Amino acid sequence: MDAPLTQTDALVRPWRQATLIASAVAAVELVALVVLGFLLLAKPLAHAIQNHAATTAAPPAVKRVVHHALVKPAPVGKPKRSRAHTGVLVLNGNGRAGAAHDEAARLERLGYRIRGAANATRSDYATTVIMFRPHWAAEGHRLARDLHVSVVGPLDGMRASKLEGAQLVVLLGAR
Helix, strand or coil: CCCCCCHHHHHHHHHHHHHHHHHHHHHHHHHHHHHHHHHHHHHHHHHHHHHHHHHHHCCCCCCCCCCCCCCCCCCCCCCCCCHHHCEEEEEECCCCCCHHHHHHHHHHHCCCEEEEEEECCCCCCCCCEEEECCCCHHHHHHHHHHHCCCEEEECCCCCHHHCCCCCEEEEECCC
């Protein structure tokens, strides 16, 4: 049998239960506030960290595009050489059979001198790219206008010895 409750036990027992219940409610509220705070601050904090990393990782001479803003490229001037004096290498990077030869024929009809048409090392490029050798930027941009291509840049990832004498490269992508 249980011992009879003393008057002290009768007074302490309800307070002990009330304290435990209040502590449990406070703990649940604290967890809810921490989760809510994380949800509200996570996205802005992630963007701030990403922007900081992008600006510190880029060399100072390179202008970084933040928040996907469009930046107009620097003007390249007018081409100094005619299409007939501009050699083009066409590479098929989209995997469609004969795409490089078809594009080379189209460029020949536009007056360009074709230096070769072959498959690229990969066949999963999404976008067509025009690349140019140093001092051939204006001709590269003219070729991009002729082909309605929006991605133009300096030669990247190819050695001059692999260009077969071309000054411009058309790397065909899926679009």
